[in-house]
Amino acid sequence: MAWLRVVDALKAEVGTKVTVKGWIRTRRDSKAEGGLSFLNVHDGTCFDPIQVVCPGSLSNYASEISKLTTHCSVECDGTIVATPKGGKEISADPANGGAVRVIGWVDDPDHYPIQPKQHTMEFLRENAHLRVRTNTFGAVARIRHTLSMAMHRFYHERGFFYVHTPIITASDCEGAGQMFRVSTLDLMRPLPRVAPEQESAEAKKLREEFSKKPNMPAWTYGQVDHCKDFFGKEAHLTVSGQLNVETYCTALSRVYTFGPTFRAENSNTSRHLAEFWMIEPEIAFADLQADSELAEDFIKYLINACLTERADDMKFFDERIEKGLLTRLGHVLNTPFRRLPYTEAIKILEKAIAGGKKFEYPVKWGIDLQSEHERFLTEEHFKQPVILMNYPKQIKAFYMRLNPPGTDGAPGDTVAAMDVLVPGVGEIIGGSQREERLDVLDARITEMGLPIKEYWWYRDLRRYGTVPHAGFGLGFERAMMFITGMGNVRDVIPFPRTPGSAEF
RNA sequence: UCCCUGUUAGCUCAAUGGUAGAGCGACCGGCUGUUAACCGGUAGGUUGUAGGUUCGAGUCCUACACGGGGAGCCA
Structure with a gap:
């Protein structure tokens, strides 16, 4: 047999x-x-x-x-x-x-926790080691695999190279949020609280002995000295592979990275994790328009892959997790994404307010859009994915390319940034054309008060054969939510890490 | 971090300040090519933790722990 x-x-x-x-x-x-x-x-x-x-x-x-x-x-x-x-x-x-x-x-x-009956997501989350035995989480696991494979295939078919960017980063210049520190120093040892000249002979002897042991924090009065740390400087878990992948982009033309990403933010929502996976493609000789086309093709490719390869699981999600899921995804697949300048979006929102729409936060050119504004645009006004482009420069990162004055008739300076918003999830992609002009980049770094010396290797890319290039980051778990209809990001990753929670 | 809300049987939930209950699941029996099966019965509880008010607290008060929803930050 x-x-x-x-x-x-x-x-x-x-x-x-x-x-x-x-x-x-x-x-x-x-x-x-x-x-x-x-x-x-x-x-x-x-x-x-x-x-x-x-x-x-x-x-x-x-x-x-x-x-x-x-x-x-x-x-x-x-x-x-x-x-x-x-x-x-x-x-x-x-x-x-x-x-x-x-x-x-x-x-x-x-x-036995997993009984043949309906369980709540909260209960199953507390039994994360067993929940994959249920219909729902078995389907989630298969879709997660299918999505990963489809993602690699999408880029491979288009001539992209997969770059393994580092998990540990010793540069503190990524600026994408709170970072987790990586250290081998024994921080359980108390630091001396007195100035060296006031230190007793006994305490001094003790301190010097400690300092000779491995993994001991060397200290200069009241401060950890990271030159004795494993990497010789303060190190963290990455918050983005983008800066690293840009280096490969300026030699291999089309590259992407896919790996775990860490944010130490105290975020407690159904859309945030402390450890999540992110896909970041980067394309050379490309502008924001090309970037947005790549993003749209990519999302549609992923949807199509799940619908054709895992019709059984998708049917289940449609019937039991989100009624109408297949209709929604079919609509996304068959409709061009709406491209909209930020400046236009503000006008639409202001018009909606004039028409009686109530928002908790005010709308004004120059401020960042709130969740409620993004939801209104993608869920109520357009009822389809929307790509917002060309944001005011003051609310975006230093590496985004400065647009010519008066782009989209904006009243202030804008940068070539884009956010892809989808119904139900909100922001699923954030990307931009990168600033390839060294003088403009330097001006931005200085203007934002960032330590320009730390960016020496990033600036080298602009000194030696610079090219226009662009890229974006797609939150893998958010894509999972969008495609499966699952309502909580903690239920589309095997073992979620969130503030106060790292069980399993 | 802020606002709201919750924590009672294995699970989902009831219970005017006055004897802690149901459905599902488990177990036993009946019926049945069944498939969210159905019918009858049995077992199952320190009501999140620690204090307090009261003759009496699942219920009221305080603190803490943990969960959920929303906001901010973002992907």
């Missing part, structure tokens, strides 16, 4: 002898025909389980099969047969060599 995965067993010809290995989803019993049990067995290879029909004539029927509960593991030998309703199932009739072997029992089934 050939061992087939459930996905293949469901496609096998009637009459094929097969073995399947997996876990019990449900068991139902009938007393007909001298005892009959129906086992739904799944192995995660597809959404549907396969039904194994177990007649009472099996030698272990009364002793084992009739006692199986959810998530007991089994090996089933049998023959593929047609069900009365036209599907496929496995007959484990011993007369034809059928057998069911129990591999692992579920201890104390009354207290």
